[in-house]
Amino acid sequence: MGATRRVGRAFARRSATGPGSLDLxxxxxxxxxxxDWAFYSDGHRDGRVGSYVDALKRARRGDGFVWIGLFEPTEQQLAMIGAEFGLHPLALEDATEAHQRPKLERYGDTLFAVLKTVRYVPHGTLTATSEVVESGEVMVFCGPGFVITVRHGDHGELAGLRQRLEREPKRLAAGPGGVLHAIADQVVDTYLEVADAVxxxxxxxxxxxxxxxxxxxxERVYQLKRExxxxxxxxAPLTGPMRALSTTEHPLIHEETRNYFRDVDDHLLRVKEQVVSFDELLSSILQAGLAQVQVSENEDMRRISAWVAIVAVPTMIAGIYGMNFDNMPELKWHYGYFICLAVMASACTVLYRLFKRNNWL
Incomplete structure (x- = not known):
């Protein structure tokens, strides 16, 4: 109870605007x-709290915490949230703009975490333009008496997670740190599912x-490598933040919660190794495919060269007898035409069999 009261006093000090000054x-x-938003006390969603102002008052007294879920808020909306909870401007700027790198930052007694969410895009046949992995972001402000989640992207919903946590009061009783762990755990579990599909x-x-x-x-190999x-x-960038959450002491992260973060860190390392192996394997497949292209081109060139050699014989003979000189050998011979055709056919047959035996054709 003493720790809870300390958290409540810290929350009250951070809220310079005063309790309930902004009924957002x-x-x-x-x-x-x-x-969605809710007030949680002793791991349970307190339905007796009828208004957001009352929830903030109780959170500032250290009776529980408020969890607010936002989806792609505007800069003005985040500014109001920041004024209410005393959030750092740099963290608010990162939360406004999507496409942030996964990271964990500490501003006083508040943690700001950025996690990349991913989704496997089902497809019948993989093409050179198929989208296989779709990414989004979840930003988490975790402070004394409050959790604020900001989601970017059409996937990675946290409504189902909130409902599961409400059925497990023990996890919510861990406070804002427990919510942060649950979000990280869900994100990393999704990584494992997507990695198996890939x-x-x-x-x-x-x-x-x-x-x-x-x-x-x-082209399909190259596209899959990009995905x-x-x-x-x-x-990959999330390994550092997970390691910090599992090893570094923080008032919001209880020792038992750090143990759970170590489990998340272990799963993350496993999926990281798997993804790195994917990248290396696709690089090898890409090199093998390029080698096949070169081999195929060499085979085509050999075939072309063989047919050129075969066609050169009758072309040479026809060229010689097409010179129109008066005193050419056998020019007046009665069977010269047929013998000339026979020589051409024989020479072409011999060359064809020779190239065929040497696998040029």
């Missing part, structure tokens, strides 16, 4: 961005690239 929910100032695509393209004329699928890089950009 009731005034409709968050319309279009607000997904593995199936890689297995398929690997079989196709080594089939006859498989080099024709080289794997999208997944890699979401997974």
């Amino acid at each position: 929910v009731g005034s409709g100032k968050l319309d279009g961005a607000l997904v 593995q199936a695509d890689i297995d398929q393209i690997e079989i196709e690239i080594f089939s006859p004329r498989g080099w024709r699928n080289i 794997v890089l999208e997944l890699k950009r979401a997974v």
Whole structure:
């Protein structure tokens, strides 16, 4: 209870505008961005709290915490939230603009985490333009007495997570740090699911690239490699923040919660190794496909050269007897035409069999 009171006093000190000075929910100032909000006490959603102002008052007293979920809020809406909870301007700027790198930053007693969400895009046949991995972002402001989640992208909804946590009061009883862990755990679990789906695509393209004329699928390999890089950009930078959350002491992260963060960190390392292996394997497949292109081009050149050599013999003979000189050998011979055709056919047949035996044709 003492720790809770300290958190409450810290929250009250941070709120320079005073308790309940901005009724953001009731005034409709968050319309279009607000997904859900609730006040949680002892791990339970407190339905007795009838207004947002009352929830803030109780959170500032250290009786629980407020969880506000936002979807693509405007700069003005985030500015109002920042004024209410004393959020750092740099963190608000990052939350306004999407396409941030996964990171964890500490501003006083508030943690600001950016996590990349990913989604596997189902497709019948992988093409050179198929979108395989779609990414979004979840920003989490985690402070004494409050959690604010800002989501960018059409996937990565947290409504289902909120409902699951409400069925597990023990996890919500861990406070804002417990919510941060639950979000990170869900994001990393999604990484594992997407990585398994991408593995199936890689297995398929690997079989196709080594089939006859498989080099024709080289554009699909390149496209899949780009999609794997999208997944890699979401997974790799997150290892540092997860390691910090699992090892660094912070008032919002209880020791038991750090143990759970270590489990998330372990899963993240596993999926990171898997994604790195995807990248290396696709690079090898791409090189193999390019080698097949070169081999195929060499084979085509040999075939062309062989046919040119075969056609050169009758062309030479026809060219000689097309010179129109009066005193050419056998020019008046009765069977000269037929013998000339026979020589051409014999020479072409010999050359054809020779090139065929040497696998040039």
